[in-house]
Each structure stands twice: as structure tokens, then as C-alpha cells.
């Protein structure tokens with residue numbers, strides 16, 4: 001048999017997927033770094049401009065105090081001092097005590113002067129953290145320093161907003177990308193589900209008709225004196241039974257399966273004894289349990305299928321001879337744990353990560369669907385978990401199933 005998607009699945013699809021993922025992440029990272037870097041550049045630029053305008057403000061104030069010229073005074077007042085409508089500033093004396101003069105602060109002017117002063121002090125403390133204050137030096141006519149004051153200032157609202165802008169923008173983009181990804185992966189999963197379910201339903205349906213006819217013929221042969229008790233009839237009976245089992249599995253996959261509280265040991269025992277008749281007698285099974293009455297929510301035909309797939313893989317991993325140990329335990333909380341350990345050839349760590357991917361196989365005649373199906377049955381139909389618990393090349397592997405009690 002040729003596996004139609006083995007080649008593409010293993011070599012191109014999965015490798016491609018990882019490369020594409022890597023490239024997308026890389027581009028995203030570059031965009032993030034560049035946009036934050038560029039924004040920082042703009043912010044720093046704007047910051048130094050704001051500082052310049054406060055310096056100008058300070059120099060203008062010095063000039064105002066020393067100059068008597070009416071025309072100049074008006075010019076400076078109108079065009080330099082009053083044009084600062086964005087940068088919050090507070091004037092203080094030498095020791096940093098507010099003089100009461102301030103600009104562009106959101107302060108209620110109707111407050112008492114004591115309250116106002118207190119507010120200004122708090123603002124000054126904050127401003128001190130952000131920027132070094134700029135001194136205004138007053139000199140007398142001889143050029144000696146007479147007095148000085150400080151201008152404390154804060155970044156303008158624009159600068160503040162610009163500081164946060166890239167983070168807000170990135171957060172929104174991230175949220176949007178996340179939602180889109182979720183929506184797509186949801187619709188993809190839904191599509192896969194429809195394919196699985198539809199195909200299984202159709203298969204069960206198609207098998208149904210010839211099967212019921214076969215069963216009728218078998219009954220006829222069993223009743224007929226000439227063929228009654230013939231070896232061929234008995235063998236045909238077994239095959240029909242097997243076909244019935246397969247049909248039942250497909251019809252369960254194709255519908256919402258009924259879960260029933262079932263004795264785990266008993267189901268596994270049944271699966272194993274069925275399998276044992278069909279494989280080499282040199283493969284030994286042991287089933288151990290911490291108690292005989294461990295029950296889990298199970299759909300029998302589907303769960304049997306899982307055990308069968310896992311055991312078949314274990315047998316394939318051995319060269320005809322070996323040991324398969326199945327252990328049933330109670331996990332923490334609501335879970336029942338089933339460990340299936342073989343002493344076969346094991347897997348590499350890289351392969352162990354891929355075994356549940358559809359189409360992944362290392363076998364010449366494998367389809368790479370056994371574990372995909374097992375995962376589907378356990379996780380979608382039983383709301384449990386299945387994973388590779390442990391594996392070591394040349395030593396063996398342990399698969400763990402967790403079911404709801």
C-alpha cells in the first residue's frame with residue numbers, strides 16, 4: 001500500500017509549517033523592535049524640544065525682569081511666555097518652594113492659597129522626578145547675581161501619550177491577531193471534525209448494507225444441513241463478527257458516542273485477549289491494577305480501538321519478541337491513569353513529539369493514523385488525555401492515557 005500523504009506530510013508540510021511560523025514571528029519581532037525604537041527616537045526629540053522651550057521661557061523671564069523696554073516686554077510676554085500652552089510649569093524659589101506662579105496645570109483656581117500651595121508642592125515633587133529644573137538667574141545692573149528661581153516642568157500630555165502609544169498600538173494589534181488566529185483555528189478544527197465524522201458515518205453506512213446481507217447468508221448456511229458445522233462457515237462467522245466490530249467503531253466515531261461507567265480492567269482484559277490470539281506468542285502481556293473496581297467513563301468500541309492501536313504499535317516496535325505491561329492506576333482528582341509500556345525500540349525525542357500528527361510514520365507500510373485516531377478518541381470523545389510519558393531509544397516507550405472517573 002502506498003501512503004498518499006506520507007511524503008508530503010512528513011517532509012514538506014510540517015517542516016514548512018515551522019519555517020513559516022519562524023519567519024512570521026521574526027517579522028513580528030522586527031516590527032515591534034523597530035516601532036518601539038522609532039517611537040523612542042521621536043519622544044526623545046520632542047523632549048529635548050520641550051526642554052529648549054522651557055529654557056527659552058526661563059531666559060525670557062530673566063530678560064523681562066532686567067529690561068524696561070515696553071515693546072520688548074510685550075513681545076516676550078505675548079510670543080514666548082504665553083505661547084507655552086502645553087508644557088506644565090511651576091515657578092519656585094531657590095529652595096524649591098512654589099511661589100504660586102504656574103501654567104498649564106489642571107488645578108482648581110478657586111482653592112484657598114494654602115491648599116493651592118500644598119498641591120503645587122506635590123506637583124513639584126513629581127516634576128523633580130521627571131526633569132531637572134531650569135534656573136532663572138536675576139542679576140543687578142553690575143551683572144552680579146541677586147536672586148534666582150527655578151522652573152520645574154513636566155512632559156506635555158502629547159509627549160506622555162506618545163510614550164505609551166506604541167504599547168497601546170501593539171496590544172491592540174496583538175489582541176486582534178490573537179482573535180483572528182483563534183477564529184481561524186476554530187474553523188479549521190470544525191472543518192476537520194466534519195471530515196472525520198462525515199467519512200466515518202459514510203463508511204459505517206456503506207458497510208452496513210452488504211454486512212446485513214452477509215449475516216443473512218451466514219444464517220442460511222448455518223441452518224442448511226449440508227453446510228452446518230463446516231469449518232468455512234465458522235471462519236466466515238468470525239470475519240463477519242470482525243466486520244461488525246469495525247462498522248460499530250465507525251458508526252461511533254460518526255456520532256456523539258455514549259460514555260458509560262465501565263470497569264477499566266475488564267475492558268482492557270477483553271481487548272488484550274482479543275489481540276493476543278492474533279499476534280506472536282512471544283509477545284507477553286501483563287495487566288496490573290491497584291484495584292479491581294476502577295471505573296471510568298468509556299465508550300467500549302472506541303476505547304478498544306485505542307488499546308488495539310497502542311498495543312499494535314508496541315508490537316511493531318519489537319522484533320517479534322517482547323513484553324507489554326499495562327498498569328491501571330488512580331490519578332489525582334478525577335482521573336484514571338493507564339500506562340502502556342513496551343520494551344521495543346523506543347523513539348527519539350524529536351519523533352516522540354510528532355507521533356500524534358496525522359501522517360507521521362516511520363514504517364514502510366504505516367499510515368501514520370493510528371495515534372491520530374487514538375488521540376481523537378481519547379481527547380474529543382472521552383475528554384481525557386493521551387501522551388508519550390517516557391521513551392528511550394533501544395529501551396522502550398510508555399504511553400499514558402488519562403480518563404475521567
Ligand SMILES: Nc1ncnc2c1ncn2[C@@H]1O[C@H](COP(=O)(O)OP(=O)(O)OP(=O)(O)O)[C@@H](O)[C@H]1O
Pocket residue numbers: 309313314317342344345346347355356360361362363365366367368369370371372396397
Ligand atoms: N510503542 C512505540 N514504540 C516506538 N515507536 C512508536 C510507538 N508507537 C508509535 N511509534 C512511532 O509513531 C509512529 C506513528 O504511529 P501511528 O500508530 O500513528 O502510525 P503507524 O503505526 O506508523 O501507522 P498506522 O496508521 O498503520 O497505525 C510510528 O510510525 C512509530 O514510529
Ligand SMILES: [Mg+2]
Pocket residue numbers: 309312313369370371
Ligand atoms: Mg500504528
